Amino acid sequence: MTGSEATSGSGVLGQYNRLVMRRLGIVVALGVMCLAAFLLDVVTGPSGLPAGRIFQGVFDPASLSPSEYAIIWQVRLPYAVMALLVGAALALAGAEMQTVLNNPLASPFTLGVSSAASFGASLAIVLNLSLPFIAGDWLISFNAFVFAFGSVLLLQALSRLRGSGMETLVLFGIALVFAFNALTALVQFVSSQEALQQLVFWTMGSLSRATWENVAILAVVLAIVTPFSMLSARSLTALRLGEDRARSFGVHVDRLRMLSLLRVSLLSATAVAFVGAIGFIGLVGPHISRLLVGEDHRFHLPASILSGALIMALASAASKALVPGVLMPVGIVTAMVGVPAFLVLIFRSGRAT
Amino acid sequence: MSGLGVSGLSAGYGATPIVRDVSLPELKAGEVTSLIGPNGAGKSTLLRALAGLLSARGSVLLGEQDLLGMPVGERSKLVTYMPQTLPQGVALSVLETVIGALRASPHSVATGVADDPRIALEILQRIGIEALAMQRLDQLSGGQRQLVSLAQALVRAPRVLLLDEPTSALDLRYQLRVMNLVREVARERGMIVLVVLHDLHTAARSSDRIVVLSRGEIAAAGAPRDAITPEMLAAVYHVRARVEARGGDDLLVMVDSEI
Numbered sequence: 001m002t003g004s005e006a007t008s009g010s011g012v013l014g015q016y017n018r019l020v021m022r023r024l025g026i027v028v029a030l031g032v033m034c035l036a037a038f039l040l041d042v043v044t045g046p047s048g049l050p051a052g053r054i055f056q057g058v059f060d061p062a063s064l065s066p067s068e069y070a071i072i073w074q075v076r077l078p079y080a081v082m083a084l085l086v087g088a089a090l091a092l093a094g095a096e097m098q099t100v101l102n103n104p105l106a107s108p109f110t111l112g113v114s115s116a117a118s119f120g121a122s123l124a125i126v127l128n129l130s131l132p133f134i135a136g137d138w139l140i141s142f143n144a145f146v147f148a149f150g151s152v153l154l155l156q157a158l159s160r161l162r163g164s165g166m167e168t169l170v171l172f173g174i175a176l177v178f179a180f181n182a183l184t185a186l187v188q189f190v191s192s193q194e195a196l197q198q199l200v201f202w203t204m205g206s207l208s209r210a211t212w213e214n215v216a217i218l219a220v221v222l223a224i225v226t227p228f229s230m231l232s233a234r235s236l237t238a239l240r241l242g243e244d245r246a247r248s249f250g251v252h253v254d255r256l257r258m259l260s261l262l263r264v265s266l267l268s269a270t271a272v273a274f275v276g277a278i279g280f281i282g283l284v285g286p287h288i289s290r291l292l293v294g295e296d297h298r299f300h301l302p303a304s305i306l307s308g309a310l311i312m313a314l315a316s317a318a319s320k321a322l323v324p325g326v327l328m329p330v331g332i333v334t335a336m337v338g339v340p341a342f343l344v345l346i347f348r349s350g351r352a353t
Numbered sequence: 354m355s356g357l358g359v360s361g362l363s364a365g366y367g368a369t370p371i372v373r374d375v376s377l378p379e380l381k382a383g384e385v386t387s388l389i390g391p392n393g394a395g396k397s398t399l400l401r402a403l404a405g406l407l408s409a410r411g412s413v414l415l416g417e418q419d420l421l422g423m424p425v426g427e428r429s430k431l432v433t434y435m436p437q438t439l440p441q442g443v444a445l446s447v448l449e450t451v452i453g454a455l456r457a458s459p460h461s462v463a464t465g466v467a468d469d470p471r472i473a474l475e476i477l478q479r480i481g482i483e484a485l486a487m488q489r490l491d492q493l494s495g496g497q498r499q500l501v502s503l504a505q506a507l508v509r510a511p512r513v514l515l516l517d518e519p520t521s522a523l524d525l526r527y528q529l530r531v532m533n534l535v536r537e538v539a540r541e542r543g544m545i546v547l548v549v550l551h552d553l554h555t556a557a558r559s560s561d562r563i564v565v566l567s568r569g570e571i572a573a574a575g576a577p578r579d580a581i582t583p584e585m586l587a588a589v590y591h592v593r594a595r596v597e598a599r600g601g602d603d604l605l606v607m608v609d610s611e612i
Contacts, residue, residue, distance in 0.1 A: 016448055235457060237453045240440070245434070247425065247434075248435075250429030252425055291444075
């Protein structure tokens with residue numbers, strides 16, 4: 001190797017190391033922005049509590065009046081934490097789905113998971129289902145979870161039965177969206193006035209059902225699933241180079257895909273079970289991450305998680321600030337932010353091919 | 354070094370085998386063997402079966418090791434398969450994809466010599482595309498992508514390299530470059546190379562041996578001048594053609610008409 005080749009080589013290695021550092025930096029910056037958005041979310045609200053009082057109340061709950069305590073500890077904080085967790089869970093689910101299904105439009109929302117959850121919840125609401133030892137509210141979430149989880153398993157089973165490519169799985173997913181939406185509409189059509197109101201609220205996606213219990217459940221699911229996702233990061237990156245190639249590099253593609261979809265179903269089913277159908281986070285989060293850090297999944301997965309959490313926290317703050325005094329369902333706001341992003345994406349990918 | 358022995362190999366999709374009871378002359382270390390034949394002859398199927406991507410019956414032995422019965426992870430240390438194309442729209446830099454190829458699974462090649470970025474960069478330098486290292490994969494031309502694809506395969510330092518039409522998307526210069534490189538590296542490392550090619554001229558000038566596949570069976574095999582003959586072209590490709598030797602294994606194939 002000549003001297004100039006050696007320098008150019010170490011130059012490239014230097015560039016590569018700087019790139020890795022920059023990506024780490026972006027992930028850290030996203031984390032900081034999440035924290036800032038979370039704080040913004042916590043101090044935003046119709047009650048007009050000053051920010052200083054809120055921070056004081058977080059660290060010293062004893063100093064608060066009962067109504068202040070209720071606002072901060074039963075509304076603001078659980079809602080804000082739930083927003084972060086839901087954004088994180090949906091975006092991670094979307095990122096894994098997009099990679100293992102090799103489709104940039106895959107997400108829990110576009111492939112029917114959210115629709116299934118809505119249908120499950122609507123059944124529980126309208127039929128007024130009850131089980132011993134489970135309170136009514138929990139049953140709605142539980143039923144939503146069962147349907148969401150079932151829909152992903154059904155997707156897997158159908159595509160396995162058909163034994164065909166990932167395009168088929170995506171088509172099945174889209175079919176599920178239509179099927180579950182139609183079923184939900186049917187339930188709405190036949191339901192009572194009172195149930196209908198609850199139902200409509202549910203399908204809009206809202207943080208208002210967040211309690212510390214379901215925050216804890218989602219946090220535990222996320223904490224269990226994320227390390228397994230990160231362990232698969234290298235295999236997922238290799239899968240982006242093509243299925244045959246990844247297989248020849250020693251990746252168990254079928255096992256990777258099955259376990260990944262299992263993680264996706266856990267994450268998205270748990271998230272939508274507590275907050276209802278929230279669109280576009282699972283789709284847009286991974287795309288923002290891809291633009292920022294590329295598709296080395298060691299960075300792509302954490303950046304997706306943080307992008308999702310960030311958008312969701314901002315959407316939550318916006319849902320309280322857009323119309324003063326009115327708390328809009330956050331699902332409406334994420335969709336309003338999401339649709340333009342979605343259109344931009346479609347036009348971009350249209351140009352690329 | 355030991356060669357690759359393929360005997361009685363049958364493989365296909367679903368119930369009907371596309372490749373039937375194929376036995377190849379031993380593929381020797383350091384040699385490039387080209388697999389040629391008309392469309393639908395089963396060339397890619399045979400290659401994919403050898404790569405372990407299809408279920409297959411028969412025996413594939415690398416020395417004493419049975420490749421067909423081997424777990425995916427073990428086999429991936431010995432055999433690398435290079436598909437025809439790289440997927441579009443991948444947001445990774447060239448160097449990242451080569452490092453990714455090296456570290457794809459826990460079973461990946463044990464390195465220990467130098468760190469991964471360095472090994473990956475050395476391969477890019479060997480191929481002469483280190484200037485592309487930091488470029489995004491989806492910004493490259495077809496020819497450049499093919500060279501990157503080759504880098505991903507070579508970086509794993511396999512004993513057996515299987516290439517599926519590596520020159521199909523390339524202009525004349527890149528065709529020459531890819532095949533010369535493959536041959537050089539094969540000799541250098543004692544690698545066994547099996548490559549599916551369409552272009553008979555490229556196959557003849559860049560292979561030590563030719564295997565002709567027709568309807569899932571071997572129609573001819575041997576040195577290029579022995580395998581590529583007017584008789585074979587008539588029987589397998591259904592064309593009337595002349596073959597002219599121009600020193601060594603540089604053959605000129607002139608097709609006159611369909612039969």
